[in-house]
Amino acid sequence: xxxxxxxxxxxxxxxxxxxxxxxxxxxxxxxxxxxxxxxxxxxxxxxxxxxxxxxxxxxxxxxxxxxxxxxxxxxxxxxxxxxxxxxxxxxxxxxxxxxxxxxxxxxxxxxxxxxxxxxxxxxxxxxxxxxxxxxxxxxxxxxxxxxxxxxxxxxxxxxxxxxxxxxxxxxxxxxxxxxxxxxxxxxxxxxxxxxxxxxxxxxxxxxxxxxxxxxxxxxxxxxxxxxxxxxxxxxxxxxxxxxxxxxxxxxxxxxxxxxxxxxxxxxxxxxxxxxxxxxxxxxxxxxxxxxxxxxxxxxxxxxxxxxxxxxxxxxxxxxxxxxxxxxxxxxxxxxxxxxxxxxxxxxxxxxxxxxxxxxxxxxxxxxxxxxxxxxxxxxxxxxxxxxxxxxxxxxxxxxxxxxxxxxxxxxxxxxxxxxxxxxxxxxxxxxxxxxxxxxxxxxxxxxxxxxxxxxxxxxxxxxxxxxxxxxxxxxxxxxxxxxxxxxxxxxxxxxxxxxxxxxxxxxxxxxxxxxxxxxxxxxxxxxxxxxxxxxxxxxxxxxxxxxxxxxxxxxxxxxxxxxxxxxxxxxxxxxxxxxx
Amino acid sequence: xxxxxxxxxxxxxxxxxxxxxxxxxxxxxxxxxxxxxxxxxxxxxxxxxxxxxxxxxxxxxxxxxxxxxxxxxxxxxxxxxxxxxxxxxxxxxxxxxxxxxxxxxxxxxxxxxxxxx
Numbered sequence: 142x143x144x145x146x147x148x149x150x151x152x153x154x155x156x157x158x159x160x161x162x163x164x165x166x167x168x169x170x171x172x173x174x175x176x177x178x179x180x181x182x183x184x185x186x187x188x189x190x191x192x193x194x195x196x197x198x199x200x201x202x203x204x205x206x207x208x209x210x211x212x213x214x215x216x217x218x219x220x221x222x223x224x225x226x227x228x229x230x231x232x233x234x235x236x237x238x239x240x241x242x243x244x245x246x247x248x249x250x251x252x253x254x255x256x257x258x259x260x261x262x263x264x265x266x267x268x269x270x271x272x273x274x275x276x277x278x279x280x281x282x283x284x285x286x287x288x289x290x291x292x293x294x295x296x297x298x299x300x301x302x303x304x305x306x307x308x309x310x311x312x313x314x315x316x317x318x319x320x321x322x323x324x325x326x327x328x329x330x331x332x333x334x335x336x337x338x339x340x341x342x343x344x345x346x347x348x349x350x351x352x353x354x355x356x357x358x359x360x361x362x363x364x365x366x367x368x369x370x371x372x373x374x375x376x377x378x379x380x381x382x383x384x385x386x387x388x389x390x391x392x393x394x395x396x397x398x399x400x401x402x403x404x405x406x407x408x409x410x411x412x413x414x415x416x417x418x419x420x421x422x423x424x425x426x427x428x429x430x431x432x433x434x435x436x437x438x439x440x441x442x443x444x445x446x447x448x449x450x451x452x453x454x455x456x457x458x459x460x461x462x463x464x465x466x467x468x469x470x471x472x473x474x475x476x477x478x479x480x481x482x483x484x485x486x487x488x489x490x491x492x493x494x495x496x497x498x499x500x501x502x503x504x505x506x507x508x509x510x511x512x513x514x515x516x517x518x519x520x521x522x523x524x525x526x527x528x529x530x531x532x533x534x535x536x537x538x539x540x541x542x543x544x545x546x547x548x549x550x551x552x553x554x555x556x557x558x559x560x561x562x563x564x565x566x567x568x569x570x571x572x573x574x575x576x577x578x579x580x581x582x583x584x585x586x587x588x589x590x591x592x593x594x595x596x597x598x599x600x601x602x603x604x605x606x607x608x609x610x611x612x613x614x615x616x617x618x619x620x621x622x623x624x625x626x627x628x629x630x631x632x633x634x635x636x637x638x639x640x641x642x643x644x645x646x647x648x649x650x651x652x653x654x655x656x657x658x659x660x661x662x663x664x665x666x667x668x669x670x671x672x673x674x675x676x677x678x679x680x681x682x683x684x685x686x687x688x689x690x691x692x693x694x695x696x697x698x699x700x701x702x703x704x705x706x707x708x709x710x711x712x713x714x715x716x717x718x719x720x721x
Numbered sequence: 722x723x724x725x726x727x728x729x730x731x732x733x734x735x736x737x738x739x740x741x742x743x744x745x746x747x748x749x750x751x752x753x754x755x756x757x758x759x760x761x762x763x764x765x766x767x768x769x770x771x772x773x774x775x776x777x778x779x780x781x782x783x784x785x786x787x788x789x790x791x792x793x794x795x796x797x798x799x800x801x802x803x804x805x806x807x808x809x810x811x812x813x814x815x816x817x818x819x820x821x822x823x824x825x826x827x828x829x830x831x832x833x834x835x836x837x838x
Contacts, residue, residue, distance in 0.1 A: 157784070164783070184779060
């Protein structure tokens with residue numbers, strides 16, 4: 142087979158093309174490739190090599206590689222005999238090693254693969270493939286640092302997590318979480334559930350109803366009613382309720398519940414903390430009790446003060462009355478006594494006068510001028526009328542004196558209430574006797590209707606209660622303008638008795654109803670009432686540990702009901718009673 | 722960039738031409754004197770005869786590359802190189818390459834000056 146000249150020219154052109162392409166392709170790879178002869182001079186290098194050493198391609202050709210590529214190892218210039226080219230020249234053993242290459246402007250880290258090989262039957266060459274691994278080393282270093290940092294962080298995180306867990310478990314509150322739906326499945330509960338309520342956390346986690354079922358039945362409904370709002374609109378809910386301890390007793394818990402949302406705004410879970418507030422609650426209750434007691438005491442003190450003021454007034458009146466009564470008592474005593482004597486004298490004298498009148502006819506015959514004189518006087522003084530009127534005058538005087546005596550007696554009694562004593566009294570008797578006393582005041586105004594029930598004897602100061610009855614009865618009569626009915630009803634209700642005094646009078650307007658027990662408050666015309674009757678009655682009933690209720694309707698009448706304990710719970714002392 | 726015609730007029734500096742196949746087609750008197758060749762003796766020799774053995778592979782690759790890509794990398798700029806005389810001794814020169822395409826064929830020309838060592 143013959144090859145023509147033209148054939149061989151084409152062939153040559155084809156080979157040239159291939160060679161050209163090879164040169165281009167070898168310039169496209171990242172690694173720098175350099176090829177030397179057995180003197181270590183550069184025979185060929187690719188574009189990356191030119192860039193690495195920073196010289197024009199043509200200048201590199203023929204230059205000893207050691208000059209082009211000075212290398213460093215461990216911070217020191219690499220001796221020529223240890224340069225990869227020298228090593229290859231000395232011994233044909235492949236080598237892959239990392240060096241530092243000091244370029245014109247910067248140091249790079251390079252991995253150099255070197256190999257010695259035969260390029261033709263007679264020729265040997267050395268090729269070096271140089272890879273810039275600066276970025277990779279930096280990345281590796283960074284990665285290692287990052288890993289180390291992460292490991293440290295991981296350790297710290299684990300530590301923090303352990304610490305957090307420790308904190309949660311040793312917090313005074315029981316921390317828990319639950320699914321954000323209504324069924325309240327507990328997903329986590331801190332260890333100190335054991336310390337506070339003595340349950341094991343798994344008991345609470347396992348049982349969906351555990352939580353609800355351990356809440357005090359009286360507190361359950363209120364909490365369950367509040368939950369839907371938290372579930373639907375989120376926010377925070379705090380609630381106090383009693384939770385059953387393993388040993389059966391209840392502890393007061395302060396529960397703070399909060400809805401937690403994920404980044405998409407969907408409810409994620411309910412977070413709660415339970416704090417044992419039993420001690421606080423007990424303290425609060427004690428405080429509240431003490432506060433109530435104090436309030437009661439203050440109220441009583443205030444009333445006592447008012448009462449003292451009132452008592453002062455009453456005592457003054459009492460003293461005045463006692464003084465007046467004492468002063469009147471003696472004169473009225475002898476007036477009374479004298480009136481009795483006077484009555485006898487008048488009777489005697491009138492009897493004598495009768496006799497004289499009988500003897501007048503005989504006297505007329507003997508001494509006609511005398512009888513004429515007598516007749517004149519008789520006519521002048523109207524003896525017949527005197528005889529008729531004199532006994533009446535005496536009687537009326539006696540009656541008047543008797544009334545004065547009675548008033549003085551009443552005043553004395555009024556001012557001598559300190560003689561009153563606690564006694565077991567029949568209230569019906571008291572009512573009846575009081576009715577008798579005020580009968581005069583009532584009889585033209587009202588018809589008395591009695592509806593007494595069965596009453597036990599009541600421990601009381603009877604005279605004082607009578608005074609109350611009298612006040613109420615007189616008031617009832619005053620309330621009736623023309624003619625009406627006063628009804629008295631009594632009854633027993635366990636350890637208490639009640640007495641109701643009802644009238645069909647004018648009634649009390651609602652705005653006045655609250656004031657009627659105030660001292661000196663009166664709705665009666667000036668001079669009729671002192672304004673003390675009801676106030677005094679109120680105090681008396683109060684001291685008897687009872688109360689007065691009043692209902693009233695304008696135009697229909699009023700009803701005062703006295704409630705009293707049968708047995709006096711704590712007797713006031715004599716002196717207290719005397720102040721009334 | 723000088724044209725081939727301009728290069729041919731130079732007589733005080735060595736000038737050599739080569740064809741696309743790497744064959745020397747022209748050398749002036751100054752060239753022959755510098756490289757030690759007789760008048761016309763070097764014509765039709767491959768360029769290899771003036772290139773040191775060490776650089777022949779690189780030359781072949783670069784030459785092939787230019788013909789393949791027609792992207793010049795070295796043209797028009799002075800290059801410091803080692804050249805080979807007829808007696809095979811190497812010496813430093815400064816070489817500037819020029820190329821011109823005529824009737825689909827590349828013609829290469831260069832000026833060469835020795836560098837005093």
